[in-house]
Amino acid sequence: MTTTTEGPVLECLALEKSFGGVPVLKGVSLSLELGTVTALAGENGAGKSTMMKIASGQYRADAGTVRVRGEELSAGDIRDAHRLGVAIVPQELASIAHMTVYENLFVGRELTTRFRTLDRRGMSRRAAEMLEVFGVDIDPGARMGTLPVGMQQIVEIVKNSSRGAKVLLLDEPSSAISEREVEGLYRVVRQLRDSGVAMVFTTHKMAEIRALADRVVVLRDGGLVLDRPMTEVSDDDIVSAMIGRELEDLFPPLHTVPRDAEQVLRVEDLHVAGQAGGCSFQVRRGEILGLAGLVGAGRTELLEGVFGVRATTSGRLLVSGREVRRRSPAAAIAAGMALVPEDRKQSGAVMGLSVLDNGTLPRLSQFSVAGWLKQRARAQSVGAAMESVRLRSRGLGQEVGTLSGGNQQKVVLARWLTDDVQVLLLDEPTRGVDVGARSEIYRIIADLAEAGMAVVMASSDMTEVLGLSHRALVMREGGVVGELDRDDLDRPDVQELIFRLSSGLDPRTDQRSATTDQRSAAPDRRPEEGDA
């Protein structure tokens, strides 16, 4: 299979792309050679995904060209890209969950018998062969939806490579899969490389870049800032290229929290439905508590459990010493809690409603008398809240869906600020927000904490946890496995430590401060709580 033609198989030349007047790519060039793996790294909003989508024909570039083996790709034509052998495996998988593995592999080019009927046995046999080449043990007759995401992803990769793809673009391939599955993915990628396929994957995980890539390309704010062979760069080079400045400039200075500050949020052995461990922690007034851990560690679940949108089976929640009813967002809101969820579009804002209506929603009862909305009061109050985060919009009547990512996030945050908030729960507060707005959102969070809120911030962005937390908890499999104070967070080897804790490796013995929370495993369920 090895076709070692000299010269690049895919060339992107000076690609430019803007969305709604905001430049996302500013003249980026990139060329790939067969049999290599390139990591495309960068922060959220750096332009990685846009780049991939242009290279795979999903988007049309405003300027610049894409060439495959010297032939120009017709812009914005996925079928043309397929014809030339360029395929993308998107972050949200495009497989058909209700169909079997072999049906997914063959959909669009089905094998048929002499009588023009589907040759199911033939397809199943071919599918088994194709999968066997990669040493993965998947039953071709299994429903796609019953496989773990990692396996689905491998099937998707196999599908594309078996259709003659010579260039594979993998968009955040490991973002949704477990540790165990990652190894399988790595194996498949290496095998494809050895058979002569050119691959690019986007990521922001250092470990992944080290494990897979021959070469690393870093994008920042739509420009290419680094393009070198892996052997020539250190991890620090890559990180500072991604961030583009010292960490201290991105984050506001953290105020200190007095030792005797009042305890605002207290969580006692909270068991979230479907999660193995129970969690206990407390947050003081003015404190920002970071929640770190790998994808699937249960950070989002914990926040949602505390806020009551996710079912919890046992445990106690107290805000300022008063117990809050579990499993009731309304009770949580009444107690002064606020949640800024991870996914704005899925669960943050109602995109079709105006800024004003979104701002009214969390405190409807406060803004209405006998069910009737107080128009002036709500406009004033929501207006002031939006003003306080310096929202840039055409006015309160503008639909939230038409704002930029950073401004949407400000709406999702500021809509709580029309009344006192005691506890602010933030889930991935800067996902999908460009670098400029990120720094602004960090400042807002720090200001809110300084003004007296207790903040819990879950983030998969390690720099965010390190730069903005007074204290951090590391989570794994639904439980808290370690706690780091500010001094720990400032240690040079803290990233390594967090990684070890969150992936279940032994933290080095000299890390006395990383106390493993024994309580999380203790079966001290309250007798009155039945199991769900």
Place this chain on the structure above:
Amino acid sequence: MSATAAAPLPRRRFSREWFVAQLIRRAMLIVMLLVIAFFSYRSLRFSSLDNLQTILVAAAPFALIALGQTLVILTGGIDLSVGSIIAVSAMTGAAIAKANPGQVWMTVGAAMAVGLLAGAINGFLVSRVDVPPFIATLGMLTAGSGVAFVIGDGAPINGLPAEFGSIANTRVLGLQIPVILMIVGIVGLGIAMRRTAYGMRIYAVGGNRTAAEIAGVNARRTLFSVYAVSGLLAGVSGVMLASRVSSGPPTLGQGYELDAIAAVVIGGASLMGGRGTVWGTALGLLLIQTLNNGLDILLVPAYWQNVIKGVLIVAAVAVDVWSVKRRT
């Protein structure tokens, strides 16, 4: 939130873009005016006051169920059962009126209660048992039409007291009671949807249920309530219809759900939920009724009327989809 896609109006008034945007925004209203102009030109009878009354009386029973349907569709659901609920409540009303000739209020109350009960069952199934709305209300559609026949023992209930027949024909300020109910319903609900917390909850749940729940909205309760309201309004509609024909035919209201859904869709609501208005529905409903009426006057056969209605429904949605695409 306008009847069709709320394309943001360009800042400068009376510019060319502004006119185009206005044209798309007000497409429904413009079509309506054109239809009226056409019929008025073709027939003198069409634009008489008497005929307006006829249109309104014909529209009233549809208006009530279309209002309920609007709420349901705004939450992203659908209510297929309103036609059957009309039959059940009409039969209930007729049966009770026959047994207790003097008790007009009891009759009306019982018919409404039956509608509310049927709607509440829908609401329970959708909001608590998580049965898809299409299935839950399809079940109610089928079961309800069966119940209507059971009440009448397989036959229409006739020979009703005069008091029952007079409910729908009583005039207040020159307007028949169903027409007044329609007007009050449209205006009341139209205002409530924009001005009350309840209205906002409906838009929020339909627009993004998870986001609404995180903002503290009890989505299950909201969902339950829209089906209950839809059932209640169908109950009112049923008893008014039975009173107007002064009998209880078990097939009353058959197929009405489709007209109600058509009115909501023509009025610019999205079946995905979260987008649409009561005003749009009212306009869509009046458009359908005006067309029916005008085509009747011009002696266009009923079959052709259905063809025209069908084309109108698809055209309305096509224009809507196109105008949304146009701005992205």
